[in-house]
Amino acid sequence: MKLSARLAALAGSSALVIGALAGAVPATAAPAGATAAPDISVANVKQHLTDLSTIAANNGGNRAHGRPGYKASIDFVKAKLDAVGFTTSVQQFTYNGTTGYNLIADWPGGDPNQVIMSGAHLDSVTSGAGMNDNGSGSAAVLEAALTVARSGYQPSKHLRFGWWGAEELGLVGSKYYVNNLPTAERSKVKGYLNFDMIGSPNPGYFVYDDDPTIEQTFKTYFSGIGVPTEIETEGDGRSDHASFKNVGIPVGGLFTGASRVKSSAQVSKWGGTATAFDRCYHSSCDTLSNINDTALDRNSDAIAHAIWTLSGTSTPPTGKVFENTADVAIPDSPGAAVTSTVNVTGVTGNAPSNLSVGVDIVHTYKGDLVVDLIAPDGSVYNLHNRTGGSADNIVQTYTVNASSEVANGAWKLRAQDIASADTGYINGFKLTFP
Ligand code: DTR
Ligand code: ZN
Ligand code: ZN
Numbered sequence: 100m101k102l103s104a105r106l107a108a109l110a111g112s113s114a115l116v117i118g119a120l121a122g123a124v125p126a127t128a129a130p131a132g133a134t135a136a137p138d139i140s141v142a143n144v145k146q147h148l149t150d151l152s153t154i155a156a157n158n159g160g161n162r163a164h165g166r167p168g169y170k171a172s173i174d175f176v177k178a179k180l181d182a183v184g185f186t187t188s189v190q191q192f193t194y195n196g197t198t199g200y201n202l203i204a205d206w207p208g209g210d211p212n213q214v215i216m217s218g219a220h221l222d223s224v225t226s227g228a229g230m231n232d233n234g235s236g237s238a239a240v241l242e243a244a245l246t247v248a249r250s251g252y253q254p255s256k257h258l259r260f261g262w263w264g265a266e267e268l269g270l271v272g273s274k275y276y277v278n279n280l281p282t283a284e285r286s287k288v289k290g291y292l293n294f295d296m297i298g299s300p301n302p303g304y305f306v307y308d309d310d311p312t313i314e315q316t317f318k319t320y321f322s323g324i325g326v327p328t329e330i331e332t333e334g335d336g337r338s339d340h341a342s343f344k345n346v347g348i349p350v351g352g353l354f355t356g357a358s359r360v361k362s363s364a365q366v367s368k369w370g371g372t373a374t375a376f377d378r379c380y381h382s383s384c385d386t387l388s389n390i391n392d393t394a395l396d397r398n399s400d401a402i403a404h405a406i407w408t409l410s411g412t413s414t415p416p417t418g419k420v421f422e423n424t425a426d427v428a429i430p431d432s433p434g435a436a437v438t439s440t441v442n443v444t445g446v447t448g449n450a451p452s453n454l455s456v457g458v459d460i461v462h463t464y465k466g467d468l469v470v471d472l473i474a475p476d477g478s479v480y481n482l483h484n485r486t487g488g489s490a491d492n493i494v495q496t497y498t499v500n501a502s503s504e505v506a507n508g509a510w511k512l513r514a515q516d517i518a519s520a521d522t523g524y525i526n527g528f529k530l531t532f533p
Contacts, residue, residue, distance in 0.1 A: 152234070232357070462493065
């Protein structure tokens, strides 16, 4: 990440917060004690959909239970999650004489006795690629999970994600999952959020009328962006949330409509036409062009809002400190920049949004100095830029939003003297992961 222009204005204040970086801009205000959910990149969601479309094309045109396109879809989602630090497991079951698969992904951390789970069925019908049904929910839940990892989110509750097999054959995979979840484990799941068809080409904005807290969380999101919602009535119990509800787990979810026709009142409310919400429902035209990007975008952001809001927050209590106290001389101008390095190891995921950077520089004229933090990938975060005039020494702790950086690796403190006469040295450089 590049240094943002607004830093110049901030430089010199005693505790710098190096500001919100692109892609990590809070989309919604956070309730007390919670972190605002980041914006979900609809471009990334669409890329996952494109990949699922390619998987279907390369495997006989569908991603249905028992067909090669289904297993390829599981492998694709699993690889993405494994790469960013999820603990994944593939659960096998047999239905209609063929093997089916559920994919479960746990984000390490959070209270194991309070689990917030989000899921989507990953299978299509045999007639097509299943982009709205249910590439849309699968891709959005995947991107929400990847965003959890990228932002280094450490919620107080435990986050789990699921992709279900054989939903189209009667919620088979999700039933198998809950039936094989021991009673004690079921009671730890404090909420299950289901996403099945959230990018319908002629969309409505439907919220499941189930657990009141979950329902209200979604409604709050949509009212915040000025989009009216209605209660989902096109077949209660017709998707995987029913499997969870049946064993007493609180459920909720979003839906943009299937074969039902949009009423004229709904057209006035949401736009579109008085035709089916999804005229390609369960047919071969449920392709990439059967997606309304605005609906997909809004629902993806609503998913993140709900996950963040319902899981609460706490900053990662790693308490890890990495320090280098070796002295590094800073030559007088014109002299080269010098660096002190600390090697960060054993921190999962990204650095926090409140990385604490301890700087201890002994110098007779701090107005000569430019001091930067350099992330392992070379991104530069300016900490000090010649302010403070003839005062001596920089002994200060800076707070840096480093949430777009992978935590582990070699971090450097760089100092350069760019005015002649005075000299000094880096006395210490310390990174604290809260
Ligand atoms: N079960 C979905 C379609 C569907 C129909 N009604 C609803 C209501 C809520 C979610 C989904 C649905 C399918 O996979 O075909
Ligand atoms: Zn579906
Ligand atoms: Zn379906």
